[in-house]
Amino acid sequence: MLATMLYAPGDVRVEERDEPVIQKPTDAIIRLTATCICGSDLWPFRGLNDVSSPMAMGHEYCGVVVAVGSDVKTVKPGQFVVGSFVLSDNTCPHCRHGFQSSCEQREFMTGGQAEYARVPLADGTLIATDTMPDDDLIPSLLAASDVLGTGWYAADAARVQSGSTVVVVGDGAVGLMGVLAAKQLGAHRIIAMSRHKSRQDLALDYGATDIIAERGDAGVARVKELTQRIGADAVLECVGTQESMQTAINCARPGSMIGYVGVPHGVQFDGQSLFFSQTGMMGGPAPVRRFLPYLLDLILTRQINPGRVFDLELPLADAAEGYRAMDERRAIKTLLRP
Ligand SMILES: [Zn+2]
Secondary structure, X not given: OEEEEEEEOOXXXXXXXXXXXXXXXXXXXXXXXXXXXXXXXXXXXXXXXXXXXXXXXXXXXXEEEEEEOOOOOOOOOOOEEEEOXXXXXXXXXXXXXXXXXXXXXXXXXXOOOEOEEEEOOHHHHEEEOOOOOOHHHHHHHHHHOOHHHHHHHHHHHOOOOOOOEEEEEXXXXXXXXXXXXXXHOOOOEEEEEOOOHHHHHHHHHHXXXXXXXXOHHHHHHHHHHHOOOOOEEEEEEOOOOHHXXXXXXXXXXXXXXXXXXXXXXXXXXXXXXXXXXXXXXXXXXXXXXXXXXHHHHHHHOOOOOHXXXXXXXXXXXXXXXXXXXXXXXXXXXXXXXX
């Protein structure tokens, strides 16, 4: 089968590899219907994470089950499934508290940018749909695997509620999904920080009421102007840099919450400024599995269309071009068809 391997920064190859097999009784093997490239895949692609040996890329996936291990009870061959990018048993104390991304048996999905993939902890990770979904829903179902679930978690963690004024820092796919989530959760005002026309347009379509193109202190000043100097009730931090994190903290009013889902790279906090900011922070890898049944229902009943974040679709064999397009910001997010 074809699979996407990262050999070194900038060196993505789609090559012939052995098909995965059941290794544990809790595994499932799926044939990918669609997969995609994540913003976080760009960290090793850009050399910002270590690549010491070839990495099997891909953690966002949906497809049809072709085999299950002897302990798997909730999914069976022939079913269409979507799963979280974090693999969880969905039974341990952290899972029962809704933090499946800190599962005691947690693993991170790998090898999804391929024709077939092994999904460990299938019962606690995968959700099967009742019927085979229409093809036009596939991009949205795929988005639920990570970016939609992560944007949703950012909004949930920031406690967005009816009437909230929300700031979304970051206009990548996750930030755009954060806008969608804030809208669904009833936010009254959604201020999206974005410098790119195509992303601004999508943010407006997903429910943003205001766009701020400025960054850093200038961006914070614009947020303050728009909120009568008060700041936001909820801030979604969807980037993970020092500047974006500081922007998020500075946009947040005292008593607010910041949901931070951009993986921090080189971010440091100052104790005193955090102390005096009087904001709460909740973040980390999104417990997508908590939201997945609800999100799949919203998609299958066509109440949301998160799949529009995919603005480039390529055959799996052209994955390397998909990486370059995202690295050079020619594409928001690349969908790959095996
Ligand atoms: Zn667990």
